[in-house]
Amino acid sequence: MALYREGAIEPVADEGPVPVAFAEWLKDGKAPAVSLANTDPVEALQPHLGGLSLIVLHFPKFSDGRAYSQARLLRERFGYRGELRATGGVLRDQLPFLLRCGFDSFESEQTGFGEALASARTLFSVVYQPTGDGRATASQLRLQRRNVRLAAD
Amino acid sequence: MAKNLSGDLQVASANRLVDGAVVFLDGAGQWTERLERAEVARDKRSAEILLERAKTEAFDIVDPFLVAVSEDDDGRIEPLSLREKIRASGLTFAAIAADAVRYA
Amino acid sequence: MPDTHFYRYDDYDRSLIAERVEQFRDQVRRRLAGELTEEQFKPLRLTNGLYLQLHAYMLRIAIPYGTLSSRQLRKLADIARRFDRGYGHFTTRQNLQLNWIKLEDAPDALAALAEVDMHAIQTSGNLIRNVTADHFAGAAVDEIEDPRIWCEIIRQWSTFHPEFSFLPRKFKIAITGSPNDRAAVRVHDVGLRLWRNDQDDVGFEVIVGGGLGRTPLIGKTLREFLPKEELLAYLEATLRVYNRYGRRDNLYKSRIKILVHEVGVEKVREEVEAEFAAIKDGALKLAPETIEAIARQFAPPPLRPKRTRVPEVEALKLEDRDFALWLISNTAPHRVPGHAIVTASLKPAGAPPGDASAVQMEGIADIADRYSQGEIRVSHEQNLVLPHVAIEDLPAVYKALRRLGFAEANVGKITDIIACPGLDYCALANARSIPVAQRISLHFAELARQHDIGDLKIKISGCINACGHHHVGHIGILGVDKNGVELYQISLGGDVDFGKTTLGTILGPAVAADKVVEAVDALVATYLETRRTGERFVDTYRRIGAQPFKDRVYGAV
Numbered sequence A: 001m002a003l004y005r006e007g008a009i010e011p012v013a014d015e016g017p018v019p020v021a022f023a024e025w026l027k028d029g030k031a032p033a034v035s036l037a038n039t040d041p042v043e044a045l046q047p048h049l050g051g052l053s054l055i056v057l058h059f060p061k062f063s064d065g066r067a068y069s070q071a072r073l074l075r076e077r078f079g080y081r082g083e084l085r086a087t088g089g090v091l092r093d094q095l096p097f098l099l100r101c102g103f104d105s106f107e108s109e110q111t112g113f114g115e116a117l118a119s120a121r122t123l124f125s126v127v128y129q130p131t132g133d134g135r136a137t138a139s140q141l142r143l144q145r146r147n148v149r150l151a152a153d
Numbered sequence B: 001m002a003k004n005l006s007g008d009l010q011v012a013s014a015n016r017l018v019d020g021a022v023v024f025l026d027g028a029g030q031w032t033e034r035l036e037r038a039e040v041a042r043d044k045r046s047a048e049i050l051l052e053r054a055k056t057e058a059f060d061i062v063d064p065f066l067v068a069v070s071e072d073d074d075g076r077i078e079p080l081s082l083r084e085k086i087r088a089s090g091l092t093f094a095a096i097a098a099d100a101v102r103y104a
Numbered sequence C: 001m002p003d004t005h006f007y008r009y010d011d012y013d014r015s016l017i018a019e020r021v022e023q024f025r026d027q028v029r030r031r032l033a034g035e036l037t038e039e040q041f042k043p044l045r046l047t048n049g050l051y052l053q054l055h056a057y058m059l060r061i062a063i064p065y066g067t068l069s070s071r072q073l074r075k076l077a078d079i080a081r082r083f084d085r086g087y088g089h090f091t092t093r094q095n096l097q098l099n100w101i102k103l104e105d106a107p108d109a110l111a112a113l114a115e116v117d118m119h120a121i122q123t124s125g126n127l128i129r130n131v132t133a134d135h136f137a138g139a140a141v142d143e144i145e146d147p148r149i150w151c152e153i154i155r156q157w158s159t160f161h162p163e164f165s166f167l168p169r170k171f172k173i174a175i176t177g178s179p180n181d182r183a184a185v186r187v188h189d190v191g192l193r194l195w196r197n198d199q200d201d202v203g204f205e206v207i208v209g210g211g212l213g214r215t216p217l218i219g220k221t222l223r224e225f226l227p228k229e230e231l232l233a234y235l236e237a238t239l240r241v242y243n244r245y246g247r248r249d250n251l252y253k254s255r256i257k258i259l260v261h262e263v264g265v266e267k268v269r270e271e272v273e274a275e276f277a278a279i280k281d282g283a284l285k286l287a288p289e290t291i292e293a294i295a296r297q298f299a300p301p302p303l304r305p306k307r308t309r310v311p312e313v314e315a316l317k318l319e320d321r322d323f324a325l326w327l328i329s330n331t332a333p334h335r336v337p338g339h340a341i342v343t344a345s346l347k348p349a350g351a352p353p354g355d356a357s358a359v360q361m362e363g364i365a366d367i368a369d370r371y372s373q374g375e376i377r378v379s380h381e382q383n384l385v386l387p388h389v390a391i392e393d394l395p396a397v398y399k400a401l402r403r404l405g406f407a408e409a410n411v412g413k414i415t416d417i418i419a420c421p422g423l424d425y426c427a428l429a430n431a432r433s434i435p436v437a438q439r440i441s442l443h444f445a446e447l448a449r450q451h452d453i454g455d456l457k458i459k460i461s462g463c464i465n466a467c468g469h470h471h472v473g474h475i476g477i478l479g480v481d482k483n484g485v486e487l488y489q490i491s492l493g494g495d496v497d498f499g500k501t502t503l504g505t506i507l508g509p510a511v512a513a514d515k516v517v518e519a520v521d522a523l524v525a526t527y528l529e530t531r532r533t534g535e536r537f538v539d540t541y542r543r544i545g546a547q548p549f550k551d552r553v554y555g556a557v
Helices: A022-026 A042-051 A066-077 A092-100 A113-120 A138-152 B044-056 B082-089 B097-103 C011-032 C038-046 C070-083 C103-114 C148-158 C228-245 C256-263 C265-279 C288-297 C311-319 C321-330 C358-371 C391-404 C434-443 C447-453 C513-530 C537-544 C547-556
Strands: A002-005 A033-036 A054-059 A083-088 A105-108 B009-016 B022-025 B061-071 B077-079 C050-052 C057-061 C067-069 C087-090 C096-101 C173-176 C190-196 C202-208 C220-227 C331-333 C339-344 C355-357 C375-378 C384-390 C458-461 C475-482 C485-492
Touching: A002 A113, A022 A033, A042 A066, A054 A066, A066 A083, A066 A092, A066 C228, A092 A105, A092 A113, A105 A113, A138 C011, A138 C288, B009 B044, B022 B044, B022 B061, B044 B061, B061 B082, B077 B082, C011 C038, C011 C103, C038 C050, C057 C103, C067 C070, C070 C087, C070 C096, C070 C103, C070 C358, C070 C375, C096 C103, C148 C173, C148 C228, C148 C288, C190 C228, C202 C228, C220 C228, C220 C265, C228 C256, C228 C265, C228 C288, C256 C265, C311 C321, C311 C391, C321 C331, C321 C339, C321 C391, C321 C447, C339 C391, C355 C358, C358 C375, C358 C384, C358 C391, C384 C391, C434 C458, C434 C513, C447 C513, C475 C513, C485 C513, C513 C537, C513 C547, C537 C547
Parallel strands: A033 A054, A054 A083, A083 A105, C173 C190, C458 C475
Antiparallel strands: A002 A105, B009 B022, B009 B061, B061 B077, C050 C057, C057 C096, C067 C375, C087 C096, C087 C355, C190 C202, C202 C220, C331 C339, C339 C384, C375 C384, C475 C485
16 A cells, blocks of 8 residues: 655655554553554543554545544544554545544555645635634634624724 | 346446436447347346446446346337336436426 | 525635535546546545436535525526426425436536535535425524524534544434424434523424434434534534444444434433533534624514505405415415415426426526515425515415416325435336326316315335335325336325324335325325314324225225
């Protein structure tokens, strides 16, 4: 599988630690990289997140979206800051969603994936949902506008 | 989905990618809107071959499959199932006749 | 043209829709060039409302909360003419379907829609679908609050939701703002009912796990009273629980109703409340200014009270019997004195239920401009509604509707039939629906007889997916395929009105296609002979049970 990160069109080398399966990792909770099935409870990682530098989440099919929830919980609820990788059924048309949920590296075989990644953050100039990516939502921007208008009056 | 009625005679059908129109595979490997031009497979083995051919000619069509048909004495073919009859010959009521009713 | 009295897109909404059209244009280009397989492309086109049906692609256009301006309806007519065969089909989910769209034209059709702030986003796919509401919203006498404000808030939150775009299965939300539920909230994945509690606060009852289809279930109360500002956080919590724990191993068991059914509403509530507790004070909590800004856009039109007894109306009532019947069945009380809500029946005798031609759509748009503040609603019963008509204008509106063929005085009557497109169009169907509806409609066309029979809802589905809502028809008709022959299963006693949601019970063996009219006739005869004063068909059925109906039908058929 080719590995992609934002900032490069071409696949990048995978030089990080090799992830161990969740069941393996649970034995001592010390390995720096772990790979989860989308049915594994991300809650179990919470006490050990400081020691993790890579978490791999799996999409058995692109149409199975459980890992989006896992990703947001890791990023937004548990404050994980290390690498969050999507693997399995990862297609370029999912990228805007993946990025908004906190993924920052992607394994994909699809041609054109790197180009799509480069433009995925600007494909849509507006978002409606607050997520951990920090983008201001349409309603936040509307409130700001309103406040500026009120201040000017 | 209505089940395909069993029958000995089969034609290959699909929907055309660009507009969704119902098409059939003819003897020359072209997709045609005209059922009467469809290549008819007359036994199980040739039906398999026909479906394989349909799958290799699938660039401009979507999801080819076999349709069981009957043939009358004049060689006119007709699908066996109601679903395929409707696919081949269109709506069973007059859609725009609605207007005729309405403006009466 | 009058100002609109519902949500107007701003530059944020418009940018997003325009960017979406361009994204889809690129996806279509990649598909036609062979860069995307059908398997990869299918979910992309579906999330833009584009299905591949029996004979063609079908485009399902979202009509959020069933509300349209005259300008939007004219554009729909224009699109039907330019890209389709000049007509469209209004659905039970307040959408419009065009049946003959070409894939290569779909991006242009969507671009044309975007010109009037419309789209086909999320009208299909395993995600949060277009949110439906009471079609009398903003005009109904019994309304506590306009539900469309909340539909719009949910529309924005659910549009391209990054976490919930690949759910186990589709997710349908409906909202009612009236105690008389006209939005069928108990048969949705989530139903929301606005109500006022003892402290005089208005909030939501949250109902979960209802639905029709293969496994019809009535929703259960997840939360008795939810403060309004917490709506999105609560929905996000509910969807997160569903996304994580809903079944994905079996297509037919993947709706949230099955999760609720299998683990119990208590367990689901426990999970949702725990999730909600973690996010309720976060960014999803609705600011009062945000609610206020959207609510302001739904401010009712400035209608002045007018006279309620108009001599011209009274005179025409005496003179024209059909008009008198039309007043009874096709108008409803409006909250402003001297006004009425008018339902334009898309069920003229013998016509395909819910269909309208481009000419008819334009005709309705003209009538709306002149007499209804430029506003039109789509009802889940597949009719169009003119929500704000002055009583003094009713004769003119009636005449104008009659010219369009939409003045049939049959709303709520036996020929106001709900029917899915069925096997004539639909790739999933097992049997035809429209021709069956047409035959019943012609058989009972006589208006005085229909009014004598009274309120009777016939709902027809061409397969078990139940798009025609047959489970909740007073008479439900389900088309099945038996060895290549269409048969129709009849059920009785379903009901979805006024919050008393009941599922129908199958009467007996399915009947042949050419016996359906006879069977319905036998049911009606049984009712007419046994009814007590004031009883509707369904009331009589509840009182006397299925047996007399059964005897008559299977004796007759």
